[in-house]
Amino acid sequence: MDTVKIGEFLKRLRKEQGLTQVKLGEKIGVTNKTVSRWENGEYLPSVDMLKILSEEYGVTINEILNGERLKDEAEFKKTAEENLTEALENSVFTLEEKVRFWKKRWYRNNLFVLIVSGIIFVLLLTYSQIQSNIKVYVFSVAYGYAMMIIFHNRKMAYVEKNAYRTS
DSSP, rough: OHHHHHHHHHHHHHHHHHHHHHHHHHHHTEEEEEHHHHHSSSSSHHHHHHHHHHHHHTOOOHHHHHHHHHOOOOHHHHHHHHHHHHHHHOOOOHHHHHHHHHHHHHHTTHHHHHHHHHHHHHHHHHHHHHTHHHHHHHHHHHHHHHHHHHHHHHHHHHHHHHHHHHO
């Protein structure tokens, strides 16, 4: 797929609608910088965004991926087959890679909470040792296990939601 051609087509469609990059971004829930990157051919919109853009502009996803309007059904079928073949050839992420990607993203998004929880755990353990208080020690160990379980479950729910989605 020619991302530059697709970007120029998206730009032309946006201008036909009389929209600025800012207005389009606000309308579909992305930044104007994202719209600019699509239109400059830096990268393609996600599948979800392709669907939204096709509805917004009154064209098919196939036409967007082709970078121009298609004139007849024969041209449409031929282009659809080419786009589908190319998309399948370029879908290089295995399920394992998707899971690994979304786990890393979850850790990056939750780094602050993980650090704060870790600090609280260490402080509780340190306090229990300084005071020789078995109740605080038991509480701190229980807190540590509870946080591990909660974070693991939240991470896996996030991964499942994102890595296994089909659309």
